Amino acid sequence: MRDKQIENLKDYKYGFSTDIDSFKAPKGLNEDVIRFISNIKKEPDWLLQWRLKAFKRLKVLEEPDWQKPKYPKIDYQDLYYYSAPKSFKEKPKNLEDLDPKLLETYKKLGIPLQEQKRLNGIAVDAVFDSVSVATTFKDTLTEKGIIFCSISEAIQKHPDLVKKYLGSVIPITDHFFATLNSAVFTDGSFVYIPPNVKCPMELSTYFRINASDTGQFERTLIIADKGSYVSYLEGCTAPMRDENQLHAANVELIALDDAEIKYSTVQNWYPGDKDGKGGIYNFVTKRGLCKGKNSKISWTQVETGSAITWKYPSCILKGDNSIGEFYSIAITNNHQKADTGTKMIHLGKNTKSKIISKGISAGKSDMTYRGLVDISKNASNSTNYTQCDSLLMGNKCGAHTVPYIKNKNSNSNIAHEATTSKISEDQLHYCQQRGLNQEEAVGLIVNGFCKEVLQQLPMEFAVEAQKLVGISLEGSVG
Amino acid sequence: MELKLKADFDKFISTSNFSNQEIKFKKEALDNFLKNGFPSRKLENWKFSDIKQIIQKNIGELEFYNDYNIENKINDDIFIKEIEHNKIVIVNGKVEQLSFEYEESDKINLTTLDNFNQNSNDDNSLLSLNNSFSNKIYNILVKKNYSFKKPLIIYQITNKKVSNTNINFQLNFELEENSSIKIINLSDDNSEKNFINNLFNFNLGKNAILKNYKIDKKNNTNIKYDYSSIAQKENSISETFIFSSGSDYIKNEVSCNLEGKYSSAFINGIHSLSKNKHHEIRTNTNHSYENTKSYQLIKSVIDDSSKSVYQGKIYVDSKAQKTDGYQLSKAVLLNEQAEFNAKPELEIYADDVKCSHGSASGSLDEDSIFYLMSRGLDQKTAKKLLINGFLLDVVEKITDEEIKKLLKNMIGLN
Numbered sequence: 077m078r079d080k081q082i083e084n085l086k087d088y089k090y091g092f093s094t095d096i097d098s099f100k101a102p103k104g105l106n107e108d109v110i111r112f113i114s115n116i117k118k119e120p121d122w123l124l125q126w127r128l129k130a131f132k133r134l135k136v137l138e139e140p141d142w143q144k145p146k147y148p149k150i151d152y153q154d155l156y157y158y159s160a161p162k163s164f165k166e167k168p169k170n171l172e173d174l175d176p177k178l179l180e181t182y183k184k185l186g187i188p189l190q191e192q193k194r195l196n197g198i199a200v201d202a203v204f205d206s207v208s209v210a211t212t213f214k215d216t217l218t219e220k221g222i223i224f225c226s227i228s229e230a231i232q233k234h235p236d237l238v239k240k241y242l243g244s245v246i247p248i249t250d251h252f253f254a255t256l257n258s259a260v261f262t263d264g265s266f267v268y269i270p271p272n273v274k275c276p277m278e279l280s281t282y283f284r285i286n287a288s289d290t291g292q293f294e295r296t297l298i299i300a301d302k303g304s305y306v307s308y309l310e311g312c313t314a315p316m317r318d319e320n321q322l323h324a325a326n327v328e329l330i331a332l333d334d335a336e337i338k339y340s341t342v343q344n345w346y347p348g349d350k351d352g353k354g355g356i357y358n359f360v361t362k363r364g365l366c367k368g369k370n371s372k373i374s375w376t377q378v379e380t381g382s383a384i385t386w387k388y389p390s391c392i393l394k395g396d397n398s399i400g401e402f403y404s405i406a407i408t409n410n411h412q413k414a415d416t417g418t419k420m421i422h423l424g425k426n427t428k429s430k431i432i433s434k435g436i437s438a439g440k441s442d443m444t445y446r447g448l449v450d451i452s453k454n455a456s457n458s459t460n461y462t463q464c465d466s467l468l469m470g471n472k473c474g475a476h477t478v479p480y481i482k483n484k485n486s487n488s489n490i491a492h493e494a495t496t497s498k499i500s501e502d503q504l505h506y507c508q509q510r511g512l513n514q515e516e517a518v519g520l521i522v523n524g525f526c527k528e529v530l531q532q533l534p535m536e537f538a539v540e541a542q543k544l545v546g547i548s549l550e551g552s553v554g
Numbered sequence: 555m556e557l558k559l560k561a562d563f564d565k566f567i568s569t570s571n572f573s574n575q576e577i578k579f580k581k582e583a584l585d586n587f588l589k590n591g592f593p594s595r596k597l598e599n600w601k602f603s604d605i606k607q608i609i610q611k612n613i614g615e616l617e618f619y620n621d622y623n624i625e626n627k628i629n630d631d632i633f634i635k636e637i638e639h640n641k642i643v644i645v646n647g648k649v650e651q652l653s654f655e656y657e658e659s660d661k662i663n664l665t666t667l668d669n670f671n672q673n674s675n676d677d678n679s680l681l682s683l684n685n686s687f688s689n690k691i692y693n694i695l696v697k698k699n700y701s702f703k704k705p706l707i708i709y710q711i712t713n714k715k716v717s718n719t720n721i722n723f724q725l726n727f728e729l730e731e732n733s734s735i736k737i738i739n740l741s742d743d744n745s746e747k748n749f750i751n752n753l754f755n756f757n758l759g760k761n762a763i764l765k766n767y768k769i770d771k772k773n774n775t776n777i778k779y780d781y782s783s784i785a786q787k788e789n790s791i792s793e794t795f796i797f798s799s800g801s802d803y804i805k806n807e808v809s810c811n812l813e814g815k816y817s818s819a820f821i822n823g824i825h826s827l828s829k830n831k832h833h834e835i836r837t838n839t840n841h842s843y844e845n846t847k848s849y850q851l852i853k854s855v856i857d858d859s860s861k862s863v864y865q866g867k868i869y870v871d872s873k874a875q876k877t878d879g880y881q882l883s884k885a886v887l888l889n890e891q892a893e894f895n896a897k898p899e900l901e902i903y904a905d906d907v908k909c910s911h912g913s914a915s916g917s918l919d920e921d922s923i924f925y926l927m928s929r930g931l932d933q934k935t936a937k938k939l940l941i942n943g944f945l946l947d948v949v950e951k952i953t954d955e956e957i958k959k960l961l962k963n964m965i966g967l968n
Binding site for chain 2: 142453466468469470471472473474475476477478479480481482483484485486487488489490491492493494495496497498
């Protein structure tokens with residue numbers, strides 16, 4: 077114990093230097109680490125106090141354990157909560173150093189060579205970077221008054237906005253992982269769309285310079301002011317290499333009067349090997365607040381990666397006439413586990429929500445849809461429609477549906493439907509008769525099964541996602 | 555509560571004549587209950603109905619000692635006149651009369667159980683409470699190839715002699731191969747503010763048929779928990795119908811284990827609630843063998859500030875290929891204060907299955923009301939007609955014509 081403390085102190089002493097190459101906060105979760113993070117990011121005092129408050133709260137919170145996928149206990153004192161981007165020395169030099177499996181997948185997805193390098197943190201040559209599409213996009217955005225930057229930058233440049241909205245949807249008093257994130261978040265994206273502006277392009281983390289390293293505790297804040305519109309893309313179809321096992325990000329969306337936010341996610345992190353070793357724990361808190369009248373928030377997600385996915389992108393429909401939507405495809409294969417769904421909390425009058433969830437499990441995986449539809453007393457004339465379908469491939473996997481339905485208003489209607497089935501032999505036979513091999517046939521049928529959700533994705537994304545659906549299920553039939 | 559429980563338990567044991575074996579088992583059950591206490595909303599199954607709080611709020615301090623030595627007179631008026639039937643009369647948790655006058659006596663074996671059913675003793679503390687405080691448990695065995703000629707009506711009566719008391723009751727049925735029985739379980743509550751804890755065990759052999767109709771109609775202030783556990787062998791059929799309306803609080807729990815191929819379970823239920831009643835139905839169907847089938851239909855009409863809850867779970871084991879599971883819950887909310895909560899759950903580990911569930915809740919369809927009013931009905935009659943039609947759907951599922959007619963009259967649906 078004492079040795080460990082001394083070891084910690086040593087780390088502390090050297091760790092706090094400003095050597096760009098390798099600064100790291102010492103291992104462990106304590107006030108000093110939080111101060112260190114806040115200090116290194118030159119954060120104003122209110123934010124530090126906010127973080128400390130969250131930390132204080134965290135100490136009394138217990139890690140939840142009601143979820144279906146169980147995981148070995150995480151030692152939160154054994155993690156690094158801050159480390160600067162790795163220097164090029166430690167990163168793979170060229171593509172040949174990478175796992176050939178990964179390269180094969182890239183090829184199938186048709187990802188350009190430069191992109192492949194970028195995704196894996198291989199030094200991209202400067203010419204490519206400076207003429208990258210990202211810079212050109214940035215100019216267009218600035219013209220319209222749209223703020224799209226990292227959250228650290230936003231804290232420096234737009235403190236009023238951040239202060240007003242940060243934690244307004246996911247308060248620091250929320251559940252364990254959300255509070256952990258509030259205490260130690262390092263970076264993430266910030267988007268502000270001014271009133272009556274329609275964002276002319278899909279915003280993507282991908283185009284934000286410096287975003288190539290996904291943080292372990294990301295924090296995203298998107299604000300759509302009155303009458304504005306934005307479509308935001310998170311992640312990409314290509315598999316990401318990542319050292320961190322635990323990911324506990326927080327995403328907050330705020331839509332004011334008549335505003336609309338469309339948030340699409342494609343998540344394809346490392347799912348662990350065929351025997352279920354390794355892989356990422358994706359414990360993300362995503363919540364949108366339809367604050368104003370006639371506002372709309374729409375979540376679309378394609379979840380194919382991670383060893384454990386545990387997330388419920390939610391909508392709080394506070395403004396009258398607001399709309400919440402959730403479209404999801406979750407695919408688990410091998411030993412992957414997913415417990416995902418949504419929460420639709422109707423508070424305002426005439427609010428509407430729609431949930432379409434498609435789950436596909438194969439191999440030895442386990443998939444759970446868990447959702448809540450809650451219509452409160454004052455939410456008169458509200459409606460919800462939920463459809464969750466599961467597809468099972470093989471008899472070693474599981475598919476579960478756990479919806480919670482609460483209706484406290486007699487003028488509101490809730491309808492829920494769920495089915496579980498397998499790919500019918502007839503359909504397979506028909507496709508194979510037309511000359512497709514079994515794998516292609518399955519791919520085709522599964523894509524049909526997911527169509528309702530894939531349609532919701534932005535065009536160029538949808539094509540990739542469709543391929544991804546096929547790839548994720550490779551080797552699961554026969 | 556702990557001291558009270560222990561004292562009441564000692565008093566109970568000293569005034570009854572249980573064997574040492576029984577006492578040992580009852581003590582274990584009590585210890586288990588003491589360890590866990592009344593279930594609260596912290597437990598997933600009790601999320602929507604916190605019985606611990608409900609008992610505390612409505613009854614306060616419970617009396618656990620129930621004197622089974624008191625003699626109770628049975629008033630013949632309560633018996634159903636419309637149909638000829640066998641009877642079991644239970645007053646305040648004590649069996650007062652058992653008559654199988656319409657059946658061949660050598661085909662039924664009536665015993666008291668000395669080795670108890672220990673099922674789920676650990677995770678359901680109310681079953682432990684039941685095991686520790688219930689009187690002698692009767693086991694009714696229906697022998698091979700025998701079908702009951704007339705229905706069996708179980709009258710469950712409480713009278714004014716008990717109040718603020720916990721009443722525990724347990725009954726066991728064993729249906730041998732090719733046998734069948736029809737049961738109507740009728741509550742007649744005249745007491746106030748008791749916590750009634752019932753446990754019914756059914757063991758169905760090959761080809762056996764159980765039809766079980768549970769009626770709770772009379773308005774009363776009791777709090778009830780009613781647990782039916784049904785284990786089913788090959789080709790057996792169970793049909794459960796629940797009409798739940800009268801008591802202030804009821805949680806009806808039906809757990810079906812489909813252990814043999816081609817076995818099937820049907821559970822249908824009605825909640826017809828007003829004032830500030832709070833009723834829950836929880837169904838649990840475990841498909842643990844191939845080619846099994848289950849079907850649940852639950853409908854609720856919720857008025858005033860009452861609350862209806864449906865929790866249904868279909869579990870399909872990886873062995874249980876070709877399972878057919880279907881579940882539907884519907885609710886009509888008639889008042890601003892009414893509340894409906896549902897948790898229809900599927901847990902599936904086999905791929906060649908057809909499982910689905912649906913849940914819908916909302917108000918009465920305005921167009922339908924308008925249509926009926928345009929045909930000359932006043933609004934009240936129109937609404938009543940629609941509600942009747944809505945609930946009749948469930949009653950029509952009853953497969954026994956004679957009982958269906960009886961229950962329709964009793965409930966007032968025509």
